[in-house]
Amino acid sequence: MTGLFSxxxxxxxxxxxxxxxxxxxxxxxxxxxxxxxxxxNIGIEGMMxxxxxxxxxxxxxxxxxxxxFLTGAAGGMAVALVMALLCVRIGLNQIVIGIAxxxxxxxxxxxxxxxxxxxxxxxxxxxxxxxIPTLADIPVIGPAFFKHHLIVYLAxxxxxxxxxxxxxxxxxxxLQAAGDKPAALDVAGIDVIRTRTIAVLSTGALAGLGxxxxxxxxxxxFIPFIxxxxxxxxxxxxxxxxxxxxxxxxxxxxxxxxxSLTTAMQVAGINIPTDVIQMLPFLAVMMMLVLFGRRASxxxxxxxxxxxxxx
Amino acid sequence: xxxxxxxxxxxxxxxEGVTKRFPGIVANDSIDLSIxxxxxxxxxxxxxxxxxTLIGMLSGLQQPDEGRILVDGKPMPITSPRQALALGIGTVxxxxxxxxxxxxxxxxxxxxxWWQRPRTEELEARVAEITRSLGIVVKLHARVSELSLGExxxxxxxxxxxxxxxxxxxDESTSMLTPQGIEELGALMRRLVEQGLAIVFITxxxxxxxxxxxxxxxxxxxxxxxxxPPERFxxxxxxxxxxxxxxxxxxKRKDDPEAAERPVASVDTEAAPLLQVIDLAVAATDxxxxxxxxSFDIRPGEILGIAGIDGNGQKQLAEALSGQRVxxxxxxxxxxxxxxxxxxxxxxxxxRYLTDDRLxxxxxxxxxxxxxxxxxxxxxxxxxxNGVEQRAEIDRRAGELVREYDVRTPSLKTPVAxxxxxxxxxxxxxxxxxxxxxxxxxxxxxxxxxxxxxLASRQRIRDAAQRGLAVLLISTDLEELLSMCNRIAVMxxxxxxxxxxxxxxxxxxxxxxxxxxxx
Numbered sequence: 001m002t003g004l005f006s007x008x009x010x011x012x013x014x015x016x017x018x019x020x021x022x023x024x025x026x027x028x029x030x031x032x033x034x035x036x037x038x039x040x041n042i043g044i045e046g047m048m049x050x051x052x053x054x055x056x057x058x059x060x061x062x063x064x065x066x067x068x069f070l071t072g073a074a075g076g077m078a079v080a081l082v083m084a085l086l087c088v089r090i091g092l093n094q095i096v097i098g099i100a101x102x103x104x105x106x107x108x109x110x111x112x113x114x115x116x117x118x119x120x121x122x123x124x125x126x127x128x129x130x131x132i133p134t135l136a137d138i139p140v141i142g143p144a145f146f147k148h149h150l151i152v153y154l155a156x157x158x159x160x161x162x163x164x165x166x167x168x169x170x171x172x173x174x175l176q177a178a179g180d181k182p183a184a185l186d187v188a189g190i191d192v193i194r195t196r197t198i199a200v201l202s203t204g205a206l207a208g209l210g211x212x213x214x215x216x217x218x219x220x221x222f223i224p225f226i227x228x229x230x231x232x233x234x235x236x237x238x239x240x241x242x243x244x245x246x247x248x249x250x251x252x253x254x255x256x257x258x259x260s261l262t263t264a265m266q267v268a269g270i271n272i273p274t275d276v277i278q279m280l281p282f283l284a285v286m287m288m289l290v291l292f293g294r295r296a297s298x299x300x301x302x303x304x305x306x307x308x309x310x311x
Numbered sequence: 312x313x314x315x316x317x318x319x320x321x322x323x324x325x326x327e328g329v330t331k332r333f334p335g336i337v338a339n340d341s342i343d344l345s346i347x348x349x350x351x352x353x354x355x356x357x358x359x360x361x362x363x364t365l366i367g368m369l370s371g372l373q374q375p376d377e378g379r380i381l382v383d384g385k386p387m388p389i390t391s392p393r394q395a396l397a398l399g400i401g402t403v404x405x406x407x408x409x410x411x412x413x414x415x416x417x418x419x420x421x422x423x424x425w426w427q428r429p430r431t432e433e434l435e436a437r438v439a440e441i442t443r444s445l446g447i448v449v450k451l452h453a454r455v456s457e458l459s460l461g462e463x464x465x466x467x468x469x470x471x472x473x474x475x476x477x478x479x480x481x482d483e484s485t486s487m488l489t490p491q492g493i494e495e496l497g498a499l500m501r502r503l504v505e506q507g508l509a510i511v512f513i514t515x516x517x518x519x520x521x522x523x524x525x526x527x528x529x530x531x532x533x534x535x536x537x538x539x540p541p542e543r544f545x546x547x548x549x550x551x552x553x554x555x556x557x558x559x560x561x562x563k564r565k566d567d568p569e570a571a572e573r574p575v576a577s578v579d580t581e582a583a584p585l586l587q588v589i590d591l592a593v594a595a596t597d598x599x600x601x602x603x604x605x606s607f608d609i610r611p612g613e614i615l616g617i618a619g620i621d622g623n624g625q626k627q628l629a630e631a632l633s634g635q636r637v638x639x640x641x642x643x644x645x646x647x648x649x650x651x652x653x654x655x656x657x658x659x660x661x662x663r664y665l666t667d668d669r670l671x672x673x674x675x676x677x678x679x680x681x682x683x684x685x686x687x688x689x690x691x692x693x694x695x696x697n698g699v700e701q702r703a704e705i706d707r708r709a710g711e712l713v714r715e716y717d718v719r720t721p722s723l724k725t726p727v728a729x730x731x732x733x734x735x736x737x738x739x740x741x742x743x744x745x746x747x748x749x750x751x752x753x754x755x756x757x758x759x760x761x762x763x764x765x766l767a768s769r770q771r772i773r774d775a776a777q778r779g780l781a782v783l784l785i786s787t788d789l790e791e792l793l794s795m796c797n798r799i800a801v802m803x804x805x806x807x808x809x810x811x812x813x814x815x816x817x818x819x820x821x822x823x824x825x826x827x828x829x830x
Binding site: 168169170171173174176177180181183184185186187188189190191299300308 | 396407
């Protein structure tokens with residue numbers, strides 16, 4: 001008993017929860033932006049994978065973690081560009097294209113990994129944490145929350161920035177109008193296609209960054225299917241968050257705890273089959289959907305390609 | 312067409328020979344129009360006359376195929392809504408173009424440069440100035456979804472003013488307003504033109520055109536068929552203007568086209584009733600009134616009207632008879648009880664119901680016109696054999712019906728939702744009046760239709776009665792009932808409060824029943 005709930009165990013559990021939550025947070029924030037603008041971005045899992053792969057490649061060959069984040073974001077954005085072209089500009093079905101992108105990227109990154117890394121399984125060195133003075137000295141909470149890589153704090157700061165963007169800026173208004181009533185935005189003189197494209201590309205960048213974090217900081221390596229549904233969890237988070245970035249953060253932390261718990265319980269050697277433990281985060285998803293699914297409110301024009309003058 | 316005397320430089324916007332085609336339809340055919348400051352220019356025409364297309368081209372949503380648009384006397388293609396706004400053309404569309412989840416202020420701010428912070432204080436000052444000069448109140452911080460349609464419309468007008476519009480286009484703006492709201496809009500338009508604005512006011516209602524316009528252009532089937540300039544407008548009285556417009560629109564002079572009183576055919580009172588309803592009752596639900604002890608019968612060739620304020624159980628009555636709603640009591644068709652039969656079986660025996668919800672339950676909008684004719688016979692020969700659709704047979708019969716009922720459709724394959732309301736109604740009429748119909752229930756058959764289609768639908772119903780069918784005509788339009796029915800029953804709170812023979816004093820007697828007095 002004491003072994004399981006010792007200070008060290010608790011702070012490791014919470015540390016792991018934050019590490020697991022960051023990719024979900026970034027994916028959720030990204031998905032939220034697309035959905036706000038009326039694009040259901042199912043391809044986000046593929047964008048994360050592209051980000052994870054390219055992020056790892058960038059960091060591995062350059063030796064710079066930051067360059068890795070950059071290439072990862074660029075990778076996610078490249079996939080998003082395809083999505084924007086097909087679904088926003090041409091107006092193809094967002095669900096079909098999204099699934100196709102995800103499946104395609106799963107195959108492509110697995111294949112590239114097979115050629116490049118399947119013999120050596122290279123690892124990145126452990127990242128240097130940015131220790132926040134004094135706060136990091138608080139027992140349990142200190143090591144759990146204030147000894148992370150700088151990007152973690154930036155991701156949390158992004159929650160505030162997004163909140164500001166949606167509530168206080170012209171672009172935020174445009175995004176919401178593009179999702180709720182695109183025709184109104186169009187006749188107000190703003191290009192709906194461009195607004196949605198901006199949203200989808202931003203989603204790609206955020207998802208790619210999330211994937212790069214997952215590979216470079218979370219795991220320190222790239223393996224096929226490394227995202228393991230993180231993008232899809234991001235979609236769930238975005239749908240439950242009602243357009244509020246702060247809810248994405250809370251949701252991501254909740255899932256993060258579940259994911260971390262699975263690792264911790266396996267390490268602690270609790271006598272439950274690992275399959276059951278690994279099921280935990282997804283049970284949490286279902287619980288959340290049952291509890292909060294009804295309060296999800298989605299933009300009226302979500303998933304509907306915009307065509308000027310169509311009735 | 313008739314403004315040779317004026318120099319085109321006076322026009323804010325002028326159209327010269329503008330033509331726009333859509334697949335299968337010429338929506339606008341070589342239209343000339345001149346729009347001037349200080350004038351309410353009414354564009355009058357029925358559904359499908361091409362008014363909305365014209366607006367689409369002025370507001371930058373569509374481009375003309377031929378002809379040109381002049382702004383301040385110079386040719387100027389309007390390629391996007393943004394450009395239309397920049398040229399000073401503001402449009403209030405028929406369907407509200409406000410984002411319901413945003414506040415009024417946020418909606419007014421939409422369209423600013425994206426890198427800027429919304430300039431709320433500046434906007435507030437500007438809106439205060441505009442609303443003061445117009446004598447209206449706009450709740451800047453209310454969410455749009457909380458506003459009434461009239462208030463939303465005022466917001467849209469204010470938005471056009473905030474954008475410094477010189478030309479304000481109002482597309483069917485009165486269609487969703489209360490009579491009070493229509494009066495207010497008329498007064499508001501007057502104040503706006505007094506400030507030097509040009510207004511294009513689109514409507515299909517003659518009275519509004521005569522009451523609010525300075526200049527009227529009449530559109531018919533995509534062509535401009537006439538114009539009444541302001542000088543002439545001022546010289547004529549309202550009644551004269553209306554009769555002149557009717558002549559332009561219909562090519563024949565009538566004082567009020569709807570008042571065409573038909574001699575009501577007499578019915579053989581000795582004949583056995585085709586439909587007998589005895590003690591029909593439906594339990595009330597949360598959102599619908601019930602029915603209690605409804606009894607009537609209809610003889611062959613007879614039209615029985617159901618009058619009453621909307622929502623007093625008319626729809627429940629129609630659905631109870633058609634079998635779509637559980638009811639107690641007895642319903643007899645040609646003497647045989649049918650109250651236990653299914654919807655489909657009642658329809659096969661000749662009891663047909665023409666719903667007022669044309670797109671919701673009447674048709675499948677995405678299905679082609681041809682299939683919609685036979686929705687109630689899916690699976691039945693000769694249109695289906697062994698579960699397989701007989702395309703040739705369907706198209707052949709559908710083609711006949713399209714001709715017979717004058718359905719204006721680009722093709723048989725066109726999804727029915729793309730047709731205008733009047734043409735969808737023709738499809739429904741064709742379907743429900745098809746072989747074997749004995750009793751037909753019409754629920755608000757002319758609701759939302761333009762004049763020509765209204766008159767055509769009424770004629771179809773009269774023809775059906777003439778052929779010996781029994782007709783139950785539910786309508787909230789007393790004029791309609793008086794011009795068609797043999798008898799009129801009045802419905803209130805789910806029961807029939809009285810039945811009146813359609814004689815000379817029927818209007819007052821039905822009116823008294825409707826307001827709760829004894830006939």
